[in-house]
Amino acid sequence: MAISACQALLLMALAAAALMMSTASGTLQYNFYSSSCPKAEEAVRNATVKIISNNPTMGAAIVRLFFHDCFVKGCDASILLDQSSSNPQPEKLAIPLRGYDAVNTIKAAVEAVCPGVVSCADILAFAARDSAMVSGGFTFPMLGGRRDGLASDLRDIFGSIPAPNMQVQQLVGSFSAKGLSAGDLVALSGAHSFGITHCSFVTPRLYPAVDPTLNATYAAALRKVCPQSSGGGTVLNNNNITDPNVLSNQYYKNLGTREVLFKSDQTLTSDAATAKMVQDNADNPVAWMARFAGAMVRMGGIEVLTGNQGEIRKVCGATNSGS
Structure with missing residues (x-):
């Protein structure tokens, strides 16, 4: 949907207010990759736009992946991990979700620009923001600085994700x-x-x-x-x-x-x-x-890994150890 310049300014001002609240802890930052990978968010945006242009249903799928990731173990890309010896029953086995291939495609686009710099957790957060831009016609700043988790267990889902029959x-x-x-x-x-x-x-x-x-x-x-x-x-x-x-x-x-x-x-x-x-x-x-913008930013700060916690995965479906 199209919005006026005045409306866009209002939207950005309100989103910025939420951003300031979210950065009070100092754990995540706006424009986090400005020095280490200045084209990171552009690469995510371009790949996301192309994916949704080719398949409009992927906008909702990416936003839903982001929600599931953040509500289970925090926004650490644990939802993206495939089955492995160290993660024999990953989260993705519990609920049939779409969008994994899309996130892998976006990750590959970012890796082509800056190998080993941008986490899958941040890529998912940026892609969810950009899905709102493509599918909803509005955008907002999204914090960066998340690190990727090393574990994924479908048992962590139970009690974490709100159920469709809840009051x-x-x-x-x-x-x-x-x-x-x-x-x-x-x-x-x-x-x-x-x-x-x-x-x-x-x-x-x-x-x-x-x-x-x-x-x-x-x-x-x-x-x-x-x-x-x-x-x-x-x-x-x-x-x-x-x-x-x-x-x-x-x-x-x-x-x-x-x-x-x-x-x-x-x-x-x-x-x-x-x-x-x-x-x-x-x-x-x-x-x-x-x-919605402010809530997405706040949700993106749930139980994040930062600093030296976790890792920056080379691919989103596996830890760097490959185990």
């Missing part, structure tokens, strides 16, 4: 455990405006009886796409009114008409505080963009 207070608690606010929860939930999901996450709201918080007409349409025996088939995302590959505040409008896929989406309207946030985001797309 609002459970979601607020889940985000609070990661240092994020209820406002961050609502802002980041806007990412459900693009991408796809599996019927298995939706059918609990459809059978044996339709969830009363679900719009009846919408439920009837979903039942056609996801019959009771549908298994893992896919359905379109929450942005069914417009384009499923566009990141926007349409999600919040769909909450108002009860046309969202997950119970964890609709529950945001069941609490007075989060319901007001939902309405504010529905009414003001530019303010939501700024909130």
Whole structure:
């Protein structure tokens, strides 16, 4: 979507405020690679734009990878590690996610410019930011300086990732455990405006009886796409009114008409505080963009490895030891 110069300035100012808060600890920095690899973010951006231009569904996939990485063991690229002797059951075995090949392609583009300098954790963070630029039409500064972790264990996922059947207070608690606010929860939930999901996450709201918080007409349409025996088939995302590959505040409008896929989406309207946030985001797309930007930056600071911790992987799917 196109935004005016005035709106862009507002967005950048609000994102910068979040940036200042995030850098209070001094662990991550804006423009971290200005000396060591000045073309790093440009390389990430160019590769990300090309990937999403060729396959528009990849924008949502990359943002989701970033979310999963940060909520499990912190933003350390553990979600990207393949199975190995030291990581026999990595996180990626637990949940079917897309985008691994895309991140590997972006990493290769950066390695061609600056070998061994930029972490996979930072590449994923920058690529998620640039996915918002391509799919949502807005951008913001993203901190750098993360290091890559050495371990990945699917058992770490349990209890870390918010579930699609959670109630609002459970979601607020889940985000609070990661240092994020209820406002961050609502802002980041806007990412459900693009991408796809599996019927298995939706059918609990459809059978044996339709969830009363679900719009009846919408439920009837979903039942056609996801019959009771549908298994893992896919359905379109929450942005069914417009384009499923566009990141926007349409999600919040769909909450108002009860046309969202997950119970964890609709529950945001069941609490007075989060319901007001939902309405504010529905009414003001530019303010939501700024909130989303700030929340993405704050999420990118969860339990990061910095300094001499971890390593800078040569490839994102394996540690440098290869074990």
